[in-house]
Amino acid sequence: QVQLVQSGAEVKKPGASVKVSCKASGYTFTSYYMHWVRQAPGQGLEWMGIISPGGGSTRYAQKFQGRVTMTRDTSTSTGHMELINLRSEDTAVYYCARGHDYRDIEYWGQGTLVTVSS
Amino acid sequence: DIQMTQSPSSLSASVGDRVTITCRASQSISGYVNWYHQQPGKAPKLLIYGASTLHGGVPSRFSGSGSGTDFTLTISSLQFEDFATYYCQQSYNFPRTFGQGTKVEIK
Numbered sequence: 001q002v003q004l005v006q007s008g009a010e011v012k013k014p015g016a017s018v019k020v021s022c023k024a025s026g027y028t029f030t031s032y033y034m035h036w037v038r039q040a041p042g043q044g045l046e047w048m049g050i051i052s053p054g055g056g057s058t059r060y061a062q063k064f065q066g067r068v069t070m071t072r073d074t075s076t077s078t079g080h081m082e083l084i085n086l087r088s089e090d091t092a093v094y095y096c097a098r099g100h101d102y103r104d105i106e107y108w109g110q111g112t113l114v115t116v117s118s
Numbered sequence: 119d120i121q122m123t124q125s126p127s128s129l130s131a132s133v134g135d136r137v138t139i140t141c142r143a144s145q146s147i148s149g150y151v152n153w154y155h156q157q158p159g160k161a162p163k164l165l166i167y168g169a170s171t172l173h174g175g176v177p178s179r180f181s182g183s184g185s186g187t188d189f190t191l192t193i194s195s196l197q198f199e200d201f202a203t204y205y206c207q208q209s210y211n212f213p214r215t216f217g218q219g220t221k222v223e224i225k
Contacts, residue, residue: 105207
């Protein structure tokens with residue numbers, strides 16, 4: 001079955017960077033997109049961007065342009081999301097999710113809590 | 119960016135009730151709407167895609183309808199496991215955007 005297993009929780013200081021990993025299994029990694037979505041404590045869902053695992057092309061939400069980089073390693077079926085210059089407002093659970101051409105965001109990882117605090 | 123506005127923001131209901139949640143898009147998005155539910159501390163799960171198609175394994179008490187700007191999620195007979203927060207999301211263009219969520223609580 002489709003599984004997306006994310007890396008563990010992180011605590012970072014303001015100005016630092018964080019890299020979250022998402023290992024996929026149960027499907028052909030290069031056949032599906034990967035989205036990244038975050039959720040601040042007690043808040044709703046915020047889309048960050050998408051990467052095409054095949055060619056690695058990316059599209060980011062304007063809010064994160066210049067601070068986020070999404071990459072993928074097809075040899076390990078793993079996606080990565082790096083966010084730099086962290087601030088307290090970046091404290092959130094970060095999710096990876098498999099993307100389908102028609103079903104769009106369909107399967108989600110378990111989430112990774114990133115806490116930014118001095 | 120396309121704004122997705124859900125209503126109500128929260129509701130109280132009993133097991134067995136029929137529940138309807140609406141979502142309005144700030145522009146026409148054809149039928150490009152997904153619905154998710156999220157239980158506390160868990161990741162969201164896809165319920166419906168393409169406005170009305172049930173995702174695999176989702177119980178038939180869930181249904182979706184609408185096109186253009188107005189969409190509806192209906193739960194025909196609320197079960198205990200359905201008490202959660204529900205989100206709509208547009209897949210019409212980038213950036214993807216979500217509604218603010220509707221929390222369904224036990225009356």
